[in-house]
Amino acid sequence: MTADPWHLYGLMLRSRLLEEATARLWEDGLISGELHLGTGEEAVIAGIVSHLRDGDAMALDHRGTSALLMRGADPGLILREMLGLPGGLCGGNGGHMHLFARDLLTASSGIVGAGGPMGVGFALAAEMLRPGSVAVAFFGEGAMNQGMMMESLNLAAVWKLPVLFACKDDGWSITTPSAAMTAGNLDERARSLGVPAVVVDGLDAVAVWQAAQRAIERARSGAGPTFLHARCVHLEGHFLGFALTRLIRDPLREGPGMAGPLARSLLQPGGAPGQRWQGVKTVAAAVLATLRDPRRDARNDPVARLRAQLTDPARLHDLEEDAGREVVEAVAAAVPEVAR
Amino acid sequence: MRTMTFGRAADDALGQAMAADPRVIVMGEDVPLLRRELLVRFGPKRVRGTPISETAFLGAGVAAAMAGLRPVVEVSMADFLGVGMDSLLNHAAKVAAFSGGRWTAPVVIRVPCGGGYGDGGQHEQSLWGWLAHLPGLAVVVPSTPADAGGLMLAAISDDGPVIFMEHKLLSETWLEFLGSGGRTTVSYDVPAQGRTGEVPRTWAPVPIGAAVLRRSGTDVSIVGVGVSVHRALAAAEILQNQGISAAVLDLRTISPLDEAAIHDTVSGTHRLLVVDEDYGGFGLSGEVAAVALEAGASFTYARVCTRSTIPYAREREDRELPNEQRIRAAAEGLVRS
Numbered sequence: 207m208t209a210d211p212w213h214l215y216g217l218m219l220r221s222r223l224l225e226e227a228t229a230r231l232w233e234d235g236l237i238s239g240e241l242h243l244g245t246g247e248e249a250v251i252a253g254i255v256s257h258l259r260d261g262d263a264m265a266l267d268h269r270g271t272s273a274l275l276m277r278g279a280d281p282g283l284i285l286r287e288m289l290g291l292p293g294g295l296c297g298g299n300g301g302h303m304h305l306f307a308r309d310l311l312t313a314s315s316g317i318v319g320a321g322g323p324m325g326v327g328f329a330l331a332a333e334m335l336r337p338g339s340v341a342v343a344f345f346g347e348g349a350m351n352q353g354m355m356m357e358s359l360n361l362a363a364v365w366k367l368p369v370l371f372a373c374k375d376d377g378w379s380i381t382t383p384s385a386a387m388t389a390g391n392l393d394e395r396a397r398s399l400g401v402p403a404v405v406v407d408g409l410d411a412v413a414v415w416q417a418a419q420r421a422i423e424r425a426r427s428g429a430g431p432t433f434l435h436a437r438c439v440h441l442e443g444h445f446l447g448f449a450l451t452r453l454i455r456d457p458l459r460e461g462p463g464m465a466g467p468l469a470r471s472l473l474q475p476g477g478a479p480g481q482r483w484q485g486v487k488t489v490a491a492a493v494l495a496t497l498r499d500p501r502r503d504a505r506n507d508p509v510a511r512l513r514a515q516l517t518d519p520a521r522l523h524d525l526e527e528d529a530g531r532e533v534v535e536a537v538a539a540a541v542p543e544v545a546r
Numbered sequence: 547m548r549t550m551t552f553g554r555a556a557d558d559a560l561g562q563a564m565a566a567d568p569r570v571i572v573m574g575e576d577v578p579l580l581r582r583e584l585l586v587r588f589g590p591k592r593v594r595g596t597p598i599s600e601t602a603f604l605g606a607g608v609a610a611a612m613a614g615l616r617p618v619v620e621v622s623m624a625d626f627l628g629v630g631m632d633s634l635l636n637h638a639a640k641v642a643a644f645s646g647g648r649w650t651a652p653v654v655i656r657v658p659c660g661g662g663y664g665d666g667g668q669h670e671q672s673l674w675g676w677l678a679h680l681p682g683l684a685v686v687v688p689s690t691p692a693d694a695g696g697l698m699l700a701a702i703s704d705d706g707p708v709i710f711m712e713h714k715l716l717s718e719t720w721l722e723f724l725g726s727g728g729r730t731t732v733s734y735d736v737p738a739q740g741r742t743g744e745v746p747r748t749w750a751p752v753p754i755g756a757a758v759l760r761r762s763g764t765d766v767s768i769v770g771v772g773v774s775v776h777r778a779l780a781a782a783e784i785l786q787n788q789g790i791s792a793a794v795l796d797l798r799t800i801s802p803l804d805e806a807a808i809h810d811t812v813s814g815t816h817r818l819l820v821v822d823e824d825y826g827g828f829g830l831s832g833e834v835a836a837v838a839l840e841a842g843a844s845f846t847y848a849r850v851c852t853r854s855t856i857p858y859a860r861e862r863e864d865r866e867l868p869n870e871q872r873i874r875a876a877a878e879g880l881v882r883s
Contacts, residue, residue: 235731238664238860240724290664290859301666301858316668317629318598351597352629379598380622381576387597447727 209415211515214256216525218248218411218509219497221272223533224281226493227486228271228288228302231537232446236544237288241302244272246441247374249508251276253414254342254372254434257422261339263311263328265321268303269374270314273344277310281533285540293543319352321345322371326358329369329431340368340425347435348379350392356399359433363400368425370418371401371433374408376440396433408436409508412515439506486537490530497526547744552691553717556656556710557581559695559749560618563702564588567616570702573603574620574656580719581620600630604655608638608707611653616702624659624673624711638707639682653708654701659687660713660773660823661867663725663734667855670714670863674771675822675829677709678801684708684754685800687771689716691743693798696752703751713772716740735864737776757804759811763793766877767811767845769834770821771797774868778821781873790881792819800830808834809841816845817880821868826851846883848876 225243232241244251247269255276258264266273271288275281279295287294288302296306303316313324325343332339349355350373362369373392377384393403402424406417414436421432442448497510504510516522550558561584564570573594578585585593596603600621607619621627627634634655641651661670678685684706688694694712701708714720715736726732760775761782768778775796782792793811797804812818818838820831831849838845850868857863 232727233729233731235729238725238732239669239858240665240727287858290857290861292859298859298862299667299855299857301664304666304668304858316666317626319629348598351599351602353599353601354629381579382595382597387595445727447729 207419209412211412211512212521212525214249214252214411214415215509215512215516216529217252217256217276218512219526219529220281220533221248221251221275222509223490223493223529224275224284224536225271226489227533227537228285229442229446230486230489231289231541236541237302238290239301241446242269242444243440243442243446244269246376246439246508247408248272249411249512250372250374250408250414250436250438251344253411254370254418256415257418258340258342261311261332261336263332263339263341264313265324265328265341265343266305266312266314267318267321267345267349268314268316270305270344271302274305274307274310274312277312279307279310279312281536282540285536286543289540289544291540291543319345319349319355321349322352322355322358325369325371326362326367329362329367329425330365332368338426340370340422342370342372344372344374346379347373347375347377347384347388347392350395351379351388356395359396359399359401359431362431366428366430368428369431370421370425371396371431373433373435375435375437377437378440378444380444393433393435401431401433403433403435405435408438409506409511411508411512438508441507487534490534494526494530548747549742550691550695550745551718551742552688552694552740553712553719555691555695555745556698556712556717557583558745559698560584560702561587562749563699564592568592569614570616570618572618572620573607575622577620600626601632604630605633605637607653607655608633608641608651611651611707612641612649616652618654618656618702620656622658623669624657625668625671627655627657627673627677634677634683634707634709635680639680641682642706643682650705651707652705654698654710655707656710656712658714658717658720659711660715661856661863662715662773663721664858664860664863665724666858669724670856672711672772672824672852674709674711674800675824675833678830682706683801685711686754686798687711687713687800688798689713689740689772689775689796692745693752695745695749697754697798699749700751700754704754708754711772713740715773737773737780739779740773740776752798755799755802755804757795757797757799757807759793759807760796761792761794763791763815765791765815765881766817766819767793767795767815768819768821768873768877769795769797769808769811770868771800771830772823774821774823777868777870778873781870781877784870784874785877788878790877792877803833803837805837805841808838809843812838812843812845818845818847819873819876819880820849820851821873822849822851823868824852826853846880848880850876
C-alpha cells in the first residue's frame with residue numbers, strides 16, 4: 207500500500223478548518239477555559255490515524271480534537287462538546303481536554319503523560335480480546351519526562367504489546383523549552399528500553415504515513431511497540447491566548463494589568479449569537495485563502511506543504527469547497543443551540 | 547497598608563522570605579515565567595524551572611527540605627498532584643512520625659486549585675480534603691490577598707510540610723492564564739474582596755491553624771474556605787434582609803482545623819452550615835461537623851458542597867460548585883426547621 211495524499215489532505219484540511227472554527231468560538235467566549243489546538247500537528251495525526259480500523263484504540267492527550275475527528279467522530283458532536291451542550295460527544299461533561307468516544311475506543315486525558323499507561327492498557331486489551339488490533343498513544347515530548355511514560359515504554363516492551371507511542375515533538379514543555387529540561391536523547395531513551403525508535407519529519411504527512419505503516423504492521427503482527435518521534439510546530443503555541451507568550455513579547459504592557467476587566471458574560475455574550483457562525487464562514491474562507499496563497503512559505507505548515515504536492519486544481523478546488531462547507535454547516539448547526 | 551492582588555500578595559511574601567533566608571528556593575513547572583520577578587531578583591539557582599516530572603520534583607523538594615533547604619515547590623494544578631502523590635502521601639507526611647520527631651521536611655507545596663472558569667473536571671478540583679486526610683501535612687487555603695501573603699510566610703517558616711492552595715478564581719495570574727487568555731468575551735464570578743485587598747507593608751505570618759470570623763451572626767454559622775467564604779458572605783448579606791443573621795467563619799487552614807473557633811461559633815448559633823468547594827463525601831464538610839460534636843456542641847447541620855465530577859458546561863458547573871443561592875437555601879432550611 208502507498209499513501210494517498212488526497213485522502214491525507216482531506217483529513218488534515220477538515221481538521222484545520224474545524225480547529226480554526228473552534229478558535230473563533232473561543233475568541234467569542236463561547237468556549238470557556240483553555241483551548242489547546244492541534245494546528246501544526248495534522249500531518250502526524252493523519253499519517254497515523256489513517257491506518258487505524260475497527261478495534262484499534264487511541265489514547266489522546268489534552269490536544270485530541272484532530273485525532274478524534276480524523277478517526278471518524280462527528281464534527282458536530284465535537285463542536286457541541288466544546289460548547290458545553292447536552293448534545294455534545296460527552297453531553298457537555300468533558301470539554302475539549304476530556305473527549306471520550308467509546309465506539310472508537312478513544313479516550314483523552316489532560317494529565318501530561320497519562321496517554322502512556324492508557325495506551326499500554328488499550329494494547330493489552332487488544333492483544334487479549336481483539337488480536338491484530340493496536341493502540342496508539344499520542345503525547346508530546348514534554349511528557350517523555352514523566353515517569354509514567356518511561357514505565358509505559360518498559361511495560362509495553364517486556365510484554366511485547368501492540369502499541370504505537372506517537373511523540374509529537376514541538377520543542378516546548380508548556381512554557382519551557384524542552385531542550386533545557388530533557389537530558390540525553392529521547393530516541394535513545396526508548397531504544398534503551400527495548401522499544402525501536404523511528405524519527406520522522408512530522409510536517410510531512412506522507413513520510414509519517416509510511417513510518418506509521420511499518421510500526422503499526424509490526425504491532426499487529428505481535429512484534430511489539432514502536433516509538434515514533436515526529437517533530438512538528440504548534441502554530442498557536444501551547445494554547446490559545448497564550449498569556450505567557452504575550453508576557454515575553456511585551457512584559458511592561460502585558461504584565462499585571464493584562465487580565466483587564468472581563469466585560470461580558472459567557473452565557474450572555476452580547477451581539478447576535480444566532481449570527482455567530484457567519485463569522486466562521488469568514489474564518490474558513492481565510493484559511494483556504496492562506497493555503498491557496500502561492501507566496502506563502504509552506505515549509506512550516508503541514509497542511510500547506512501537502513497541498514503544494516497536489517497537482518489537480520479542479521479536484522483540489524472541489525475537495526476544499528466540500529471541506530469548508532462541511533465545517534461551516536457543522537458550526538452553523540451547533541452554535542445556535544447555545545443561545546437556547 | 548498597601549493594596550494588592552491575591553497572586554501578587556503571595557509572590558510578594560515569598561520574595562520577602564527569599565530575601566531574608568537564602569535557603570528558600572522556588573522550583574516547579576513554568577516557574578521561570580510565572581515567577582519571573584523572583585527569577586530576576588534571586589537568579590536561576592534559587593528560582594528553577596522543572597521538567598513536567600511531578601514525581602521527581604515533588605519528591606526532590608521533600609528530600610531537599612529534609613537536607614536543609616526551604617523549598618517552595620510549585621505544581622501547575624492540584625489535580626496534577628496525583629502524579630507525584632507518593633512523595634506527599636508516603637514521604638513528606640511521614641518524615642516527622644518515622645523519625646520520632648527528630649527530622650522534618652519543611653517544604654511548601656504551592657498549588658492552584660478550584661474552579662468556576664470552565665476548565666473541566668480534571669483541572670478544577672479542590673482536593674484539600676484528600677490532602678488533609680493525611681496526618682503530617684498542613685493544608686492552608688487563603689481567601690484574601692492579606693491571608694495569601696501571611697499564610698505563604700507562615701508556610702515557609704513552618705518546620706513541616708505545608709500545602710499552600712491558591713484558588714484560581716482569586717489569583718489574577720492563574721485566571722488570566724487559564725480562564726481568559728486575554729479575552730474580554732468571557733467573565734467569571736470573581737469575588738472582588740478575594741481578588742484585591744489591603745495587605746501589610748511588611749509581611750507577618752498568619753498563623754497556621756487559626757480561623758477568622760468574617761461576619762458575626764446569631765442564627766446560623768456558615769463555615770468554609772477560599773472562594774466559598776465569599777459566596778457565604780454574599781449569601782449572608784441577603785439572608786440578613788430576610789431576618790436571618792448568619793455568621794461566616796473562614797477556616798483559612800484545613801489541617802490543622804481551628805476546632806475552638808468552630809466550637810465557639812456553633813455554640814452560639816446551634817446551626818452549622820459547611821460550604822465546601824471540595825467533594826462532599828468523606829471530607830472537610832463532615833470533619834467540621836465531627837470536631838464540633840466531639841467538642842460537645844449541639845446543633846443542626848447542613849452542607850453545600852461539590853457533589854460530582856465538575857461538568858465542563860459552564861451553566862452546570864456554576865450549579866455544581868457551591869453558589870450563593872444554594873447556600874441561602876440551605877441556611878433558610880436550617881433556620882426554619
